[in-house]
Amino acid sequence: MTNQNVLGKQRVNERLMEIAMSFSNSNDLPATAVPELMALFGEFLAQPKNNLLKPLEDQNGKGIAKTNTWIDSMRASSPTRTRNNPENREQIHWKLFHPSALNMFDQIMHKANGKQIVVFLDYDGTLSPIVADPNKAYMTKKMRMTLKDIAKHFPTAIVSGRCLDKLFSFVRLTELYYAGSHGMDIKGPTNRKNTKNGSNDGVLLQPASEFLPMINEVYKILVEKTKNVLGAMVENNKFCLSVHFRCVDEKSWAILGEQVSLVLNDYPKLKLTQGRKVLEIRPTIKWDKGRALEFLLESLGFANSNNVYPIYIGDDRTDEDAFKVLSNRGQGSGILVSKIPKETKASYTLQDPSEVGQFLQHLVEWKRTNSHNHKL
Ligand SMILES: O=P(O)(O)OC[C@H]1O[C@H](O[C@H]2O[C@H](CO)[C@@H](O)[C@H](O)[C@H]2O)[C@H](O)[C@@H](O)[C@@H]1O
Numbered sequence: 452m453t454n455q456n457v458l459g460k461q462r463v464n465e466r467l468m469e470i471a472m473s474f475s476n477s478n479d480l481p482a483t484a485v486p487e488l489m490a491l492f493g494e495f496l497a498q499p500k501n502n503l504l505k506p507l508e509d510q511n512g513k514g515i516a517k518t519n520t521w522i523d524s525m526r527a528s529s530p531t532r533t534r535n536n537p538e539n540r541e542q543i544h545w546k547l548f549h550p551s552a553l554n555m556f557d558q559i560m561h562k563a564n565g566k567q568i569v570v571f572l573d574y575d576g577t578l579s580p581i582v583a584d585p586n587k588a589y590m591t592k593k594m595r596m597t598l599k600d601i602a603k604h605f606p607t608a609i610v611s612g613r614c615l616d617k618l619f620s621f622v623r624l625t626e627l628y629y630a631g632s633h634g635m636d637i638k639g640p641t642n643r644k645n646t647k648n649g650s651n652d653g654v655l656l657q658p659a660s661e662f663l664p665m666i667n668e669v670y671k672i673l674v675e676k677t678k679n680v681l682g683a684m685v686e687n688n689k690f691c692l693s694v695h696f697r698c699v700d701e702k703s704w705a706i707l708g709e710q711v712s713l714v715l716n717d718y719p720k721l722k723l724t725q726g727r728k729v730l731e732i733r734p735t736i737k738w739d740k741g742r743a744l745e746f747l748l749e750s751l752g753f754a755n756s757n758n759v760y761p762i763y764i765g766d767d768r769t770d771e772d773a774f775k776v777l778s779n780r781g782q783g784s785g786i787l788v789s790k791i792p793k794e795t796k797a798s799y800t801l802q803d804p805s806e807v808g809q810f811l812q813h814l815v816e817w818k819r820t821n822s823h824n825h826k827l
Pocket of ligand 1: 575586
């Protein structure tokens, strides 16, 4: 038996315990169903070739694999079909290993007991639904009110690929931390005046400021080069750029990808990654949403603390960097927003922004009822 199988089994046992505990007090699944689940696990363990057990590192965080053609890579990052067949083994495996954060709410809170919860939230696809026009990705009023409530009880940060100004124009809450440009532009709350000079622009860190002129230069070139690709749109996110292909006919994806790639050949200090129907151009510095999460925890005084419980909710490949940090620290919970199985380091899932809203509301209610028992 290989090490990977042993680790897999250990993890299965842990997950099984968690699932059994979560259902033992609810009507959703009687405790008698546990043997069935166990048999199911056995079946999955008997299939070593299952894709979902492959390590994530192959696909994530290292730019686009050179062996992939552009078109394959762009398709892979933009799945359009959901696979909801209940008989689908991949789907069942996915649900077992990445259960709903709503169903597991009590277990998550049990793990957070006595610790300072810090909330990290991605924006697009997490707080707002994915829409065709990136300039119209509004959150609902209800989500905004929920965020306001969350920030009253926990330090809260929005971590996004967007530039800060755009992000703030959508969220409009001065009491939050913001990490824009994939964490390369970090601001603290601006609702309190700085006691020394009376002003407070909130800026905490901009690790890629030297790249600003280069990013602006490449932005102009890309706008020019892609202007004939119908539906393509280049978005300037200050320390990074997004080339959107959501509204581009699939037949033109390869051409668009090649054009972007050719431009980047002249800029070896920039790299290309992918999000949801978007090509993202970023400085090659070792900085990502995971580093931003660590920086913010440090700024809050939790660099080496065991008394903190970070909860990070995100839907995209770039959020995997943050999930990985939590998993490496053995701290907190990573929650992936997705309806379909994906390779992820997150432990839990939520289906869509409306479930994210429900989870955050549960968190506020939990805090209100338990505040006398827990730290702030
Ligand atoms: O880190 P995030 O907050 O998730 O930002 C990632 C990208 O989000 C935006 O693009 C995505 O959402 C758009 C609006 O729903 C959608 O049209 C697009 O296809 C998605 O990729 C944003 O426009 C990008 O700049 C961000 O990099």
